[in-house]
Amino acid sequence: MIYGASNFEQPIRWGMVGGGLGSQIGYIHRSAALRDFNFNLVAGAFDIDAERGRDFGLRLHVAPERCYKDYKEMFAAEAAREDGIQAVSIATPNFTHFEIAKAALEAGLHVVCEKPLCFTTEEAKELERTAAAQKKIVGVTYGYAGHQLIDQARRMIANGELGAVRIVNMQFAHGFHNVAVEANTPSTKWRVDPKYAGPSYVLGDIGTHPLYLAEVMLPDLKVKRLMCSRQSFVKSRAPLEDNAYTLMEYDTGAVAMVWSCAVNCGSMHGQKIRVIGEKASLEWWDEQPNQLRFEVQGEPVRILERGMGYLHPEALAEDRIGGGHPEGLFEAWSNLYNRFALAMTAADEGQGVDFWYPDIHAGLEGVRWVENCxxxxxxxxxxxxYK
Known part of the structure; x- marks a missing residue:
């Protein structure tokens, strides 16, 4: 159980690049990082418009002299301070991630980055090498993985409760972009422009989320080959896709399917993962994140509830309130930021960690998967x- 007390004598001094006024994702970064007193927001370059970013930073109670015009100014100025930032979160459009993350690592900072981490596996490997050389961690915000029942599924599969895994069905298929909403929504417009979004839209933007859930639940499965078909049903989005089907074969002989879609009319979110073994199946849906379906062949369906004593200890460790009370995405993100903080501190002390979190390798695999698709x-x- 997490009670909100900090794990550290002093919180990690933290800055942000992006995430300012109008950002779709900035608030959840701040809410997650600040919740457990493991981070303290002391600096930021919050907006491409320096004056607007400064005004927003002041409203976050960041000192005026630490509201910077851009990340380059922030990294240089903070490096000269005795109390400079130790970590930075990057909440900017996709095309900026590589450049900012590399500069942050070279400045000796830990990094939390939105996905995709970058556009190519070569760039991701360069970040991996830089992080290793600097002895800093890179966390990637696959926020749904912070839900506790993902860990419960991981433990049940590892303990053999499903038997050998045969099939993995994944989807993230919402309907909110069934028409060209980007025409009037700046925060969506750049996501369908290859210059800013990269080589894909829904594959990289949403398909990698259930893919990472599968990596957490099934860490030993490796993709052997895949086949992908993608479509642009809203024609103005071409060559980027708003729908894609990906079939995959794992090295064990198991198979998988990922449906990535933004035009699934009527669907609120539609992110699900179903793992099918030779004896039983597990299914998790992010619209009902506090329940995990466990289906044993020939037996009644069991619904496992978050926070209950029959779950594995690892699946209870990040509860924030007792069973029966619903926890949601903000709690899941807070759990990930808690793990990021622990990993950062361990790295600074020259130690490894014995827990999973979406790290540089997860970011690299997301980029690699999109490239192959x-x-x-x-x-x-x-x-x-798959290569």
Whole structure:
């Protein structure tokens, strides 16, 4: 159980790049990082408009001299301070992630970055090498993985309660972009422009979320090859897709499917993962995140509830209120930021960690998966070896 007391004598001095007024994601970063007193927001370059960013920073009670015009000014100024930032979160459009993350690591900072981490596996590997050389961690905000029942599923699968895993069905298929909403919504407009979003829209923006859930639940499964078909039903989005189907084969012989979609009319969120074994299945849906379906062949369906004593201890460790009370996405993100803080502190002390979190390797795999999907789709939806 988490009671909100800090894990550290002093909170980690923390800054943000992006996440300012109008940001879709900035508030949840701040809410998650500040909740357990493990971080203290002391600096930021919150907006591409320096004056607007400064005004917003002041409303967050950041000192005026530490509200910077851009990340370069912030990293240089903070490095010269005895009380300079130790970590930074990057909440900017996709095309800026690599440049900012690399600069942050070279400045000796831990990094939390929105996904995708960058556009290519070569860039991701460069960040991986830089992080290792600097002995700093990179966390990637696959926020749904912070729900406790994801850990419960991981433990049940590892304990053999499903038997050998045969099939993994994943989807993130909402309907909110069934028309060209980007025409009037700046925060969506850049997501469908390849110059700013990169080589994909829904594959990278939402498909990688359930993919990472599968990586957490099934850490030993490795993709062997895949086939992807992608479509632009709103034609103005081409060449970026608003719908995609990806079939995958794992090295164990198990198979998987990922449906990534922004035009699933009527669907609120539609993110689900179902893991099917030889004896039983597990299913989790992010619209009902406090329940995990456990279905044993020939037996009644069991609904496992968050916060109950019959769960594995690891699935109870991050509860913030007793069972029966619903916890949501803000709590899940807070759990991840708690893990990021522990990993940062361990790295600074020259120690490793014995828990999972979405790290640089998870970010790299997300980029690699998107690259392979695009390669397959652009060749006419052919099977490609995963590389």
């Amino acid at each position: 695009v390669r397959s789709a652009d060749q006419g939806a052919v099977w490609v070896d």
